[in-house]
Amino acid sequence: xxxxxxxxxxxxxxxxxxxxxxxxxxxxxxxxxxxxxxxxxxxxxxxxxxxxxxxxxxxxxxxxxxxxxxxxxxxxxxxxxxxxxxxxxxxxxxxxxxxxxxxxxxxxxxxxxxxxxxxxx
Amino acid sequence: xxxxxxxxxxxxxxxxxxxxxxxxxxxxxxxxxxxxxxxxxxxxxxxxxxxxxxxxxxxxxxxxxxxxxxxxxxxxxxxxxxxxxxxxxxxxxxxxxxxxxxxxxxxxxxxxxxxxxxxxxxxxxxxxxxxxxxxxxxxxxxxxxxxxxxxxxxxxxxxxxxxxxxxxxxxxxxxxxxxxxxxxxxxxxxxxxxxxxxxxxxxxxxxxxxxxxxxxxxxxxxxxxxxxxxxxxxxxxxxxxxxxxxxxxxxxxxxxxxxxxxxxxxxxxxxxxxxxxxxxxxxxxxxxxxxxxxxxxxxxxxxxxxxxxxxxxxxxxxxxxxxxxxxxxxxxx
Numbered sequence: 281x282x283x284x285x286x287x288x289x290x291x292x293x294x295x296x297x298x299x300x301x302x303x304x305x306x307x308x309x310x311x312x313x314x315x316x317x318x319x320x321x322x323x324x325x326x327x328x329x330x331x332x333x334x335x336x337x338x339x340x341x342x343x344x345x346x347x348x349x350x351x352x353x354x355x356x357x358x359x360x361x362x363x364x365x366x367x368x369x370x371x372x373x374x375x376x377x378x379x380x381x382x383x384x385x386x387x388x389x390x391x392x393x394x395x396x397x398x399x400x401x
Numbered sequence: 402x403x404x405x406x407x408x409x410x411x412x413x414x415x416x417x418x419x420x421x422x423x424x425x426x427x428x429x430x431x432x433x434x435x436x437x438x439x440x441x442x443x444x445x446x447x448x449x450x451x452x453x454x455x456x457x458x459x460x461x462x463x464x465x466x467x468x469x470x471x472x473x474x475x476x477x478x479x480x481x482x483x484x485x486x487x488x489x490x491x492x493x494x495x496x497x498x499x500x501x502x503x504x505x506x507x508x509x510x511x512x513x514x515x516x517x518x519x520x521x522x523x524x525x526x527x528x529x530x531x532x533x534x535x536x537x538x539x540x541x542x543x544x545x546x547x548x549x550x551x552x553x554x555x556x557x558x559x560x561x562x563x564x565x566x567x568x569x570x571x572x573x574x575x576x577x578x579x580x581x582x583x584x585x586x587x588x589x590x591x592x593x594x595x596x597x598x599x600x601x602x603x604x605x606x607x608x609x610x611x612x613x614x615x616x617x618x619x620x621x622x623x624x625x626x627x628x629x630x631x632x633x634x635x636x637x638x639x640x641x642x643x644x645x646x647x648x649x650x651x652x653x654x655x656x657x658x659x660x661x662x663x664x665x666x667x668x669x670x671x672x673x674x675x676x677x678x679x680x681x682x683x684x685x686x687x688x689x690x691x692x693x694x695x696x697x698x699x700x701x702x703x704x705x706x707x708x709x710x711x712x713x714x715x716x717x718x719x720x721x722x723x724x725x726x727x728x729x730x731x732x733x734x
Contacts, residue, residue, distance in 0.1 A: 281475055281476070281477060282477065283410070283476065283477055286472055286475050286476040286477060286479075287410055287472065287476075289471065289475060290467075290468045290469070290471035290472040290475065290476070291464075291468050293467055293468065293471040294463070294464040294465065294466070294467040294468030294469075294471065295464050297463065297464075297467040298460050298461075298463035298464040298467065301463060301551055302460055302463075302551070302554065305551050305552070305554040305555050305558060306554065306555055341568055341571040341572075341575075342571070344571070344575055345571060345574055345575060345578065348575055348578040348579055349578060349658070349659060351582060352578055352581045352582055352585075352655060352658055352659075353655065353659075355538075355582045355585065355586075356581075356582075356585050356651060356652075356655040359582075359585045359586055359588075359589050359651060360648065360651055360652070362531065362589055362593075363588075363589050363592060363644065363647055363648060363651070364503075364648075365496075365499050365500055365503055366499075366589075366592065366593050367592075367640070367644040368502075368503030369499055369502055369503050369510060370596060370597055370598055370640055371640065372502065372503065372505075373510075373517070373597070373598050373599070373627060374598035374632055374636060374637070374640070376627055376628050377598055377599070377627060377628060377630050377631060377632040378628070378629070378630065378631040378632065379631070379632060379634075380631050380632060380633060380634045
């Protein structure tokens with residue numbers, strides 16, 4: 281398959297999947313709020329708003345929140361370590377480079393150093 | 402400019418994904434950290450405006466991600482990329498050597514860590530160990546974020562499915578907390594690719610396709626040749642300022658996600674999302690500033706790319722005039 285055709289096919293697949301998934305969650309799966317909480321099954325006796333008294337009654341969801349908090353903290357510490365390692369590495373690499381006022385043979389953008397040419401006085 | 406890594410499609414995809422993800426961050430976290438980022442919500446059209454923008458950007462994210470996965474599967478020569486992304490023991494070595502390099506116990510960064518390859522581009526793999534990590538974190542995070550995002554797209558649907566409003570809120574919280582890893586990772590990503598001394602202020606590999614990167618023949622040279630490059634005078638303070646802002650941003654978002662997680666229900670009723678403080682407000686706002694810097698650098702990278710391509714096109718236009726027959730082209734009289 282050619283590059284252009286692959287890009288076109290992928291774009292169509294992307295749009296179709298996105299439209300279908302949003303359509304699904306809004307039609308097959310959506311519901312009118314009028315139909316919710318008339319009778320609430322989470323607290324004995326039930327009633328409107330009773331679920332807020334009981335809190336989240338699904339231990340699996342509570343566990344999920346705890347796990348994701350832990351993942352955030354672990355990844356946060358690791359990412360901070362990466363920041364410090366790169367910060368240190370950049371400073372060391374920077375120290376190896378020429379200062380700007382020294383004439384450079386090559387510039388980062390692949391061009392010539394503007395100060396290093398031109399007419400002599 | 403260094404060796405090229407991205408194809409043309411990848412450069413466009415990367416820029417579009419970046420803009421979309423930044424919009425998702427700005428809209429999503431101004432809601433989650435509403436105590437600290439209330440001004441952002443006002444700026445983006447209030448609660449309804451922000452959530453509408455978030456949904457539009459979420460839709461675009463699904464389009465972009467599915468597009469990318471499909472392209473990786475059907476695009477010519479792309480399947481070998483799946484192998485290039487697998488972590489190897491060498492990547493662990495590269496991380497350890499990076500730590501040693503900072504401590505002065507190694508003279509060079511490992512090829513699997515090297516961002517600036519210079520004369521050593523033959524040794525450098527397609528993805529550094531950080532690059533592989535970024536791909537993996539993005540893959541896992543985006544899949545979970547899209548699934549949980551779709552699940553809470555219709556709040557009434559989620560509430561009906563799980564029977565309580567609290568359960569629906571739990572999924573909203575899960576969705577927000579999940580993105581925290583990504584928002585921290587992106588702050589690091591901005592620092593990593595914006596403040597490398599050889600590339601500062603932006604690493605052009607993500608913007609200029611490898612097909613138009615200049616290929617210069619070079620003689621055998623020890624090392625990368627970074628010592629031949631001149632450092633921009635602003636880099637010395639810019640790297641420290643950006644480094645500090647990134648650290649403050651990451652720490653604040655992390656602390657904020659623990660204390661201000663927007664899940665007040667099970668631990669007791671604390672409407673408003675929990676404690677906040679001036680320091681946290683400043684810190685989280687600095688984090689958002691880092692993200693804004695990412696938008697600016699991404700845009701700047703594209704401006705530079707356009708300028709470079711214009712320059713290359715100009716050179717190509719003028720070359721044949723002298724190269725073809727040595728004379729100037731002219732209209733036949």
